[in-house]
Amino acid sequence: MDKKDKKDEIILQQLEVIQTLTEHNLRRMGTDFWGSPLTPEVKTPEAPSQDAPKSPASSQGKPDAPEAPQTAGARTEPQEEAPPPEKLEDLQKELDGYIGLAAVKKEVRNLIDLVKVHQLREKNGLPVTELSLHMVFSGSPGTGKTTIARLMARIFHSLGILSKGQLVEVDRAGLVAGYVGQTALKTSKAVEKALGGVLFIDEAYALNGSSGNDFGQEAIDTILKAMEDHRDDLVVIAAGYDDLMDRFIHSNPGLESRFNRFLHFEDYTPEELLAIFKMRCEKGCYELEEDAEGFVRDFLREENRDPESFGNARGVRNVFERILVCQASRLAGQETVTREDLMRLTAADVEAARDGEHLDPLGGL
Template sequence: MRDNGPDVVDQFRKGEVALNEALKRLNGSSPTSTLRRENKGQPAVVDTQRYQTIIKELEGLIGLRQVKNLVKEIFAFIQIQQKRSVAKLATEPIVLHMIFKGNPGTGKTTVARILARLMRELGVLSKGHLVEVERADLVGEYIGHTAQKTREHVKKALGGIMFIDEAYSLARGGEKDFGKEAIDCLVKSMEDHKNDFILILAGYGLEMDQFLRTNPGLPSRFPITVHFEDYSEHELMQIADTMLRQREYRLSHEANVKLRSFLRESLQGVGRRNFSNARMVRNIIERGIRLHAVRLLDNERPSREELMRIEPEDLVMGEEPKDEELSRDWQNQRR
């Protein structure tokens, strides 16, 4: 291993060198070289190729610049801590419990899944799996039941990430609600198993701020807060194009204009709190593909272009239709 590690890590953090090149300089020229980890009792090596694959997946996500920068910081921190250990200098344990704040459809769960695998390859986690839980999974029906359920889910998450979406629901029942017991148990587990799992609490920004004030021990235990901003009009169109391309569809010019106009109005409208970002785009695209199929059903010999092209009439914006509306769509398209 070369001795210019700090310089390379700094260059990588600033985006001046690509990941592949940074790893080569740090670990030697072989593309299959490995990163060693110093944590006692954990796996000794991490496969660099798998790490690169996960980084490529993360970089392929639209937006999420803060998350991508966070990964660079973690990568740099781990590398330097290992080098400090070799140099007989004091090292800091890495604590990565996180708060994810943002509206629905901004990629919080997707990022949590990628981070779990990434932390495994960096040697922070031994398993790299994700355990998704909600209030009903943690809160019991009688005294003592909640602590038991919470400890069981923490045990399942050891070696990986526990992800709690809408975490503030644990504090909504008042002083006598068993949700408070779940919070207390989580706080204790974070201390007892601080090197064995990562806890990510997610939800709307305002509610998460209020939730963190319900227990004095919570804020200090989450050193990382990631804000998931709403996607821009351009980013949402990129997401739509990606979804369509993966399914081998495309928007006609008129359909593109219709979708872009709807997204622009939605982003400028009142009630952005209920704006579901990529989730809304996915629903529009998936319903558009279904209506495209209905439109072409009686066409015995559709061309390749027709089989791929989504037209404006295929794009229905707004809420998912009721059953009678779907039936009416079907009948209208067949006439």
């Protein structure tokens, strides 16, 4: 095999690895993706997708998974029967293990305490007010909204609030149809799948159509009725950008009265983005050379000038995969390639990706 053939073969092998990782992530999305590093821990009965990165030291051994792109309809993991409730302590440990999300973690812990005290008052025959658990998640893409929604479903299942604890994710396309009467049916089917768990509506503000004959309002009305009819076994979480979600909720008295809990997801800091990158290396059995870490930090800072377009954790994945392509191109020029070579990511790999020098025989990455 000549040098050119060898180079092409190594590049294609690396691209196959990247494609496999990406396809696996897309199958398990929760929309903001990242799972945990390879830690030999016992898996929980339900293996949710992850979009908020978890620190290696406190990972629960969940499989890799991302925040989903635009969807065509309702998505829920296959589930023949409800899994047994997980231990609340384990779920809280998993929450603490996510990178960043300090304010969100605090709000979730406060909500857990509120629910527990509410239940104790009921057990002791004390009066309680109706507890609304419907929430609004706001923030840029890739900040962990889907992951926390999925975790909240499992936490509410553990607390006995929800009977199943699954998450069903939809967007406008999964709720709104093009003809009169079809939207209510389509939305009702999504609600039915979510009963016992959480209905997660991504970019919920898109339900507010710009024209008078838009069917988005029909979906909103159907969801509001379901929130009332199934208030004991359904939680609805609406998610999207900050300003748009605020206008959406306050545009409708029904929405305003039912959504009274707001969680804001901050963009990741440069150090948190670097921690996510290093977690990706650990998950994929790659070793980042010590002198390459600073180059990665600078690369991520440059790419993250606009967090919304960069995509926070999703942007880290794109940077990581670009560096893998550059590593493949470098290795293709070596006479021999060892196992250690395949694991090592160098400063030269990072700089090549940063300068756009990666070779992509498939027409772009």
